[in-house]
Amino acid sequence: MDYLDTMHQHYYPNENVNTDSKTILYYGLHNQGATCYLNSVLQVFFMTKGFREAVESQEQDNVEQNTFDLQLKCLFETLKKKQAHTKDVTSKLGIEKVFEQGDAAEYFEKILSKVNPDVSKIFQGHLKHTATCSISNRHVNSDEVGPFWTVPLSMEDNNYYYSVRDGFENFFKSSTVSGDNQMYCDYCDGKTDAILACKMEHPPEILTLLLKRFEFDYRRMSYVKNDCCVDVPHTLRTKDCDYELYAVVDHVGSLRGGHYTAKIKSYQNHNWYVFDDSYVTQVCFLVN
Numbered sequence: 001m002d003y004l005d006t007m008h009q010h011y012y013p014n015e016n017v018n019t020d021s022k023t024i025l026y027y028g029l030h031n032q033g034a035t036c037y038l039n040s041v042l043q044v045f046f047m048t049k050g051f052r053e054a055v056e057s058q059e060q061d062n063v064e065q066n067t068f069d070l071q072l073k074c075l076f077e078t079l080k081k082k083q084a085h086t087k088d089v090t091s092k093l094g095i096e097k098v099f100e101q102g103d104a105a106e107y108f109e110k111i112l113s114k115v116n117p118d119v120s121k122i123f124q125g126h127l128k129h130t131a132t133c134s135i136s137n138r139h140v141n142s143d144e145v146g147p148f149w150t151v152p153l154s155m156e157d158n159n160y161y162y163s164v165r166d167g168f169e170n171f172f173k174s175s176t177v178s179g180d181n182q183m184y185c186d187y188c189d190g191k192t193d194a195i196l197a198c199k200m201e202h203p204p205e206i207l208t209l210l211l212k213r214f215e216f217d218y219r220r221m222s223y224v225k226n227d228c229c230v231d232v233p234h235t236l237r238t239k240d241c242d243y244e245l246y247a248v249v250d251h252v253g254s255l256r257g258g259h260y261t262a263k264i265k266s267y268q269n270h271n272w273y274v275f276d277d278s279y280v281t282q283v284c285f286l287v288n
């Protein structure tokens with residue numbers, strides 16, 4: 001059970017990067033201009049055992065067939081042996097402006113929606129959203145189950161410190177809407193206060209948490225990046241199962257520019273690596 005959380009920084013303050021080339025087993029991805037957001041996400045997919053195996057099991061039915069799965073299969077084959085280029089992947093994703101910074105979370109979801117469902121299912125869970133009238137818990141006015149790839153965690157009102165564990169718990173806390181936001185109750189035949197709740201209907205095998213560092217600031221009328229420190233637990237206990245952290249996609253720098261890298265734990269040798277475009281370095285943790 002693993003989870004990926006995207007876009008956080010300030011997490012490994014004591015890391016010491018080992019540059020001994022003999023210990024490095026993994027290869028980087030060429031940056032076409034500003035495609036670090038894509039490279040980071042592709043390395044997470046490559047380093048996810050179930051995903052990689054599912055991609056590798058995809059067969060080409062005919063020579064004309066050129067699905068995104070086969071593109072990934074080809075990329076993964078190269079990555080096992082040497083540094084790889086991503087031109088075929090960017091063209092398949094419709095990325096023309098390779099010098100423009102993109103959003104890692106957006107492309108994470110885009111890739112999952114393009115591959116065969118047999119390949120992407122490892123990342124998919126289902127959430128159940130309900131709206132219940134506050135008069136009676138039997139007045140359930142909407143009850144919808146929908147698939148998700150990521151659980152978005154709002155970081156609003158957290159300027160200095162953010163706990164992923166608390167944020168994840170808060171995501172599933174119910175809230176009451178009232179006043180102008182009252183909802184129509186079919187049973188009461190009128191507008192009433194409503195209780196909105198979200199439950200994990202089916203937990204994904206791999207849980208992906210999206211830390212929403214980029215939020216709209218209504219005072220400044222623009223997007224701003226929240227740079228606060230984030231506490232990411234190595235084990236996240238949920239009521240369904242425990243998830244062990246194995247990958248983090250970081251964004252360092254400003255909203256408009258900046259740079260993405262990924263820190264990923266190898267399922268093959270259990271070491272952590274930093275994937276920074278062409279460069280892959282093993283991380284040594286200093287234990288006090």
Ligand SMILES: [Zn+2]
Nearest residue numbers: 133139185188
């Ligand atoms: Zn009601």
